[in-house]
Amino acid sequence: SQQGEEDPQALSIQEGENATMNCSYKTSINNLQWYRQNSGRGLVHLILIRSNEREKHSGRLRVTLDTSKKSSSLLITASRAADTASYFCATGRQGGSEKLVFGKGMKLTVNP
Amino acid sequence: GAVVSQHPSWVICKSGTSVKIECRSLDFQATTMFWYRQFPKQSLMLMATSNEGSKATYEQGVEKDKFLINHASLTLSTLTVTSAHPEDSSFYICSAGRWETQYFGPGTRLLVL
Numbered sequence: 001s002q003q004g005e006e007d008p009q010a011l012s013i014q015e016g017e018n019a020t021m022n023c024s025y026k027t028s029i030n031n032l033q034w035y036r037q038n039s040g041r042g043l044v045h046l047i048l049i050r051s052n053e054r055e056k057h058s059g060r061l062r063v064t065l066d067t068s069k070k071s072s073s074l075l076i077t078a079s080r081a082a083d084t085a086s087y088f089c090a091t092g093r094q095g096g097s098e099k100l101v102f103g104k105g106m107k108l109t110v111n112p
Numbered sequence: 113g114a115v116v117s118q119h120p121s122w123v124i125c126k127s128g129t130s131v132k133i134e135c136r137s138l139d140f141q142a143t144t145m146f147w148y149r150q151f152p153k154q155s156l157m158l159m160a161t162s163n164e165g166s167k168a169t170y171e172q173g174v175e176k177d178k179f180l181i182n183h184a185s186l187t188l189s190t191l192t193v194t195s196a197h198p199e200d201s202s203f204y205i206c207s208a209g210r211w212e213t214q215y216f217g218p219g220t221r222l223l224v225l
Contacts, residue, residue, distance in 0.1 A: 030212070031223060039221070041219060042216035042219050043156075043207070045213050045214065045215065048212060048213060069132070079212050088156070091215075092212050095212055096144075097144040097209030097210065098212075099146060100157055102156045102158075104154070104155045105154075105155050
């Protein structure tokens with residue numbers, strides 16, 4: 001069953017703008033991860049944030065986690081056309097090599 | 113590092129035939145691999161968790177006799193779609209677990225005629 005719900009489901013912006021995606025989940029988690037999928041391809045891991053962390057950065061990515069609200073956000077700064085893809089949040093409940101529960105995904109389009 | 117390959121990348125077959133898809137972790141050992149199915153413009157649906165040296169754990173509603181999974185080594189898991197039918201046409205993706213992160217293969221597009 002899917003736990004994560006990304007919001008919005010689709011976002012179209014201009015190159016250079018920032019893109020913010022939100023993810024809500026329902027149960028307690030050990031970690032939350034964001035993945036990117038280019039059309040017709042596999043997923044690429046972007047960033048992982050643990051339940052005891054509130055914010056994490058990786059290059060142009062910034063992810064926040066609010067466990068009290070069971071929500072996370074992914075911010076992509078200074079977007080590029082190459083950032084056009086679908087983005088998924090996924091939650092892990094126990095840590096370790098366990099199954100993840102993926103959200104429905106969000107389609108980001110960055111127009112040049 | 114953490115590269116996962118998947119083969120074949122696409123396959124077209126006749127209804128009733130069986131299709132085998134391989135998933136390999138190229139530069140790390142994975143005791144756990146995962147098989148997903150994805151329909152157009154939808155999220156990933158986990159089919160099963162494949163554990164090296166033991167039987168796979170299937171998600172509810174996934175027919176284990178239909179989708180045979182073998183994880184014979186720490187770098188290879190295979191998914192066999194037996195007696196494929198048009199409704200099995202889909203995009204199949206595998207991933208290999210490394211600590212909490214999963215590393216995905218590029219996917220296999222299956223079309224059953």
